[in-house]
Amino acid sequence: MYHQPVLKNRRTLLERAEKFISDVYFTDCNLRGRLYGDSCPLESITSFLSSKRITFTEASKQNFAPYKVGDTFGPTWWTCWFKVTLKIPESWRGKEVHLVWESDGEAMVWRDGQPVQGLTKEGEKTSYILSECLKDEEPHSITLHVEMACNGLFGAGQGSMIAAPDPKRKFSVQRAELVIFDRDVRQLMTDFEMLVDIVKELGEGEQRGYQALFTVNEMVNLCDPFDPSSFSKAHSLAQKFFSQRNGESQHTVHAMGHCHIDSAWLWPYEETIRKCGRSWVTVIRLMEKNPEFVFTCSQAQQFQWVKSWYSELFSQIQHYVKKGQFIPVGGTWVEMDGNLPSGESMVRQFLEGQRFFNQEFGMHCKEFWLPDTFGYSAQLPQIMQGCGISNFLTQKLSWNLVNTFPHNTFFWEGLDGSKVLTHFPPGNSYEMKGKIEDLVKTVKNNKDKGRANHSAALFGFGDGGGGPTQLMLDRLHLVQDTDGLPRVRMSSPDELFSQLQADSALLCTWSGELFLELHNGTYTTQAQIKQGNRQCETLLHDIEIASSLALCRDRTFLYPVEKLQELWRLLLLNQFHDVIPGSCTEMVVEDALKYYEGTFSTQSVLDIRRDGDALLREACAALGSKGNSTGVFNSLPWERHEVIQIQDDTEKSGLGMCVLKRERSFTSLRQACHVIFLTELCVTLQADGTVLMQNGILQTVINKNGTLASLHLISANRETLSDGCCGNQFVMFDDVPLYWDAWDVMDYHLQTRKPVLEVVQPVRVVSSGGLRGSVSFTLRISDKSTLTQEIVVDATCPYIKFNTEVQWAESHKFLKVEFPVRVRSPNATYEIQFGHLQRPTHRNTSWDWARFEVWGHKWADLSEHNFGVALLNDCKYGYSIHQNTMTLSLLRAPKAPDATADMGTHHFSYAIMPHTGSFQDASVIQSAYNLNFPLRLIQCSPDTVPWSAFSVSTESVILETIKQAEGGKGTLVVRLYESHGSSVTATLHTTLPVREAWHCDLLERPDPTQPACVTSEGITLNFSPFQIVSLLLML
């Protein structure tokens, strides 16, 4: 066709093409206006409203009342079920027929009692395809059900996405009708859209962009929207462009369908189950039509939910897993937080996840998949490798507020030297749309150009579910190999990582943690969830040890395999990356706290504390041969001298000094004895109103306002606190982040520091001597909040403990406690999973000052040569140690997404422990364990002989876990780790009748090359720094 050459005006040509497919402008005459043909109303719509999430069977029995499109219903979190009858006109023979359904809630279409299609306007899914090409023999009269949740893809935030949900929102169906869909128009529109995007994304500097511009302009010339016979000419022109191929060196993008579903976030766990159903059934529909489509899917918990709620869908998923299209990834129970769960919890995330994937799909995941959590522990590489995983995918560090992470493809080296091949998709997203922009970004942002020529692109709506669409698949299919764009292939994590591994010779290594320079408030927000996590981790630890030992003491004892698995799974679920960080709504918090401690009336629902306590009692009863005397159960593998509260029938309640004497005894059972202890413990109220407390190890002077005027380590004759400064100083900060309220504390909050000075009740002596000395005082934090604290000094105890109660009713404030100490060191040490690491105490570089708020577990320490101070805690995770001031973060008060976050009463403890030598030599690690794992009183017979099952010859090696092997009876798993950062040889002594022992991995698979040598002395084990060793002990 001859026409005038176009003028050199890029803008008019580009906009002309854009308007040709616009859904806003010129739809009367453009191509977009032809996408849908005739429409036809539904025969009838009736509805039924339910406050609960009920099954299809239950819903289908209800009385449905007539519904008119546009009518509103609700409120938020209810469910509206619709019954839809429709009749497709016979005249639509040969056409593609859709049920169009547009509503502001997420919906699921049910047909013949089965879920068939998820519908979400926000996820660009508003059609259920009734026929692709209507034939006479197809059913024309159909009845469907539509289950519509009264919440959007992102819940129901009031005003903004992360605002607290509006509980009274009303919902409606805006459109419900049958339409003819023109697939040819859709195809041609995709051609147009991709060419337009190429013009825009390649910009004015690229020759290829102009080729796209002239192609698309010529297509407009050729295409008459009202004459379908003109479409093929335009399409051929597009094809000619898209089929001009790349050279061999072009970058390859591995496209993988994905659907990030937060296991709970702005919606409760129960809604997530339906989100999985809606998203995954849609994926199955796409797989039926697109045999090359690959979808990656993480979180065993979500598979478990779908298995129990949608069994037919689960079978279909199993089918596509077998075909290699539906690919379970990650190997964990949920996509957990990467900072706060304990080492053992992280192991269990993989153990439960990998076991589930193996049972249901006959496979183990080879990659760890955690695209969306708020930093990654330096111990993860070792844990991954121990669980059969050597590849890792995430992208969250692209959210760093201060520094740009320097790699996309690299080796990540953990605390112990373990390495995993790591890939951050350079497009910096886990929810791409298959657009040109995504592909161009993937190439441009890649910081390993020339080293790694393969990248991942994950496409599909995410966070709230949704997943990929046919349009995304069509887009990617179109540009598989188009000159000027990266090569695109539908791929799997396995293929991607194999390619990266094959070309890994030039890759760089990043050593240590992957610290996210954002969301640092999540170490503190929702304090009760964090406390629940720490206490339940402790409880499960103790149950497993007591039950394992009970197995050896009492042949009739049954190890509670199933119950323990259920409790662990609840704990692991709450470690999801928006639950334990506290970045979730009030409803989620309520659910999470119920899992820790139930307020359920029904006994059928488990909670960890109630059911766990019962399991512990049963195990301890089997250990203590039952009886009415009191014994003590120590679940830690070392000697302990502690003051404990005693209560039993024979003696009045009171304090006892419990001495678990046997050298390095693991567990001793003996009557708690009131030892008359030669103690120098005394507490004296002085003339100036201050109180002097000392126990022979420490001497402290407490001011009237509860601050420490002095803290003296007697053996070293050394003052701990800085000159002119007070310890235990509470401080308040304004805490207004830029946007992510529950998530973020910004650097500028440090400029708003205000000491808490107003005394309500000055310090008074509660207990003046004997085994325990204590004082208490009350401060006013504001006119809304108060703080009462008991400061405790126990006989023989190397630390001072602060039992704290806070009535907290603040808004956007941050409460911390400070200890300025007489120590100078460029680095402070923080406990992490199975080890510790150092972070700077100065702010030299941007990488240093970006860590103004960091996370740690049970302790942090600031030491110079031969002297240091440790700050211990029993349920906190946020720390900052700047120069010589050690600060523990206590409570925050964000208002979104939970407007009531952290309001109410809090109880927590922390402790300060000055020491000589290094923290390793001073047993800081053991002290922090002691604070967190209280000695437990149990009933036993009066003649019970003290008994110890395990001990370890070296203090640096900690026996962390003892459990029955997943393989079953007669075998125990013990897990130890080197905690000092040293290479050592240790001997594990046991009094149990061990027949043989084998090294095994964290999934408890024995290593046939590594029998462990059992002698009368015990089992000799070699450790490198921070190495985790697991053994199978056959009894």
Ligand SMILES: [Zn+2]
């Ligand atoms: Zn997420």
